[in-house]
Amino acid sequence: MTPQREHVLAAVHKLGHATPEQITEAVPDVDAATVYRALELLEELGLVKHAHLGHGAPSYRPAEDDHIHVVCHTCGRVVDAPHDLVDALEQRLWQERGFAVDRSHFTVFGICADCRESPRAGER
Amino acid sequence: MTPQREHVLAAVHKLGHATPEQITEAVPDVDAATVYRALELLEELGLVKHAHLGHGAPSYRPAEDDHIHVVCHTCGRVVDAPHDLVDALEQRLWQERGFAVDRSHFTVFGICADCRESPRAGER
């Protein structure tokens, strides 16, 4: 564990959900390449996790934050949901196919209540 | 509907699941930029859909192919699953939060039965 890696890990904890770019901004004295290398290592060590919250960059978070991400297509808002939301799906895929779902790497897309009421078109 | 757009749509139907790059290869007389523009339009028209099947490029398919994607982290294989797999999850998010899940834009990650038995590490 080097100082740079500590800084990256601290930034992930501070930011909660963050892209590599945001993390790089939050740790100005660490090079972007080092941030990417650190995130890869921290993920192997099981200290952080990432998920894909849309078209763009992956989002990293502390490994302890075990939840599902629910993302609105329209406003882009990300809401966390309890991970037991996927229990049924997980059991079915396991029993029917022996497929072990990775709940943490999981994103549900759709349209949130606010955006259904007042669609903010083009605000993707 | 121009000839180029017809060709792109035909390629999506032929390929089933395809990235913009694969589609571009399948339609050599159409420029990549035109492929991207066509896919965007075809999606607005409701003729194709896309989902994110991993870190890389999105995957486009005919809009009629209404199913869930299950992707193995290790071997990268993509398996289609019936969309009723998410019924419970969908109902819960709807009732508890008024969130309308987009089932088509949905990917489940994990490890498939084959890869659990004989892990092919590093084959991501």
Add this chain to the structure above:
DNA sequence: TTAAGTGCAAAGAGTTTGCAAATAA
């Protein structure tokens, strides 16, 4: 003194954009 980690700059993949030429209404 050896191995590992870092910063920097360059390269790479995937995608988007500006614009002039081609096509269609």
Add this chain to the structure above:
DNA sequence: TTATTTGCAAACTCTTTGCACTTAA
């Protein structure tokens, strides 16, 4: 003509890589 669409090239974003320099065992 007038608007739309295309191809081409350039630009852009995000990420990875090569390599010399630094740091720590």
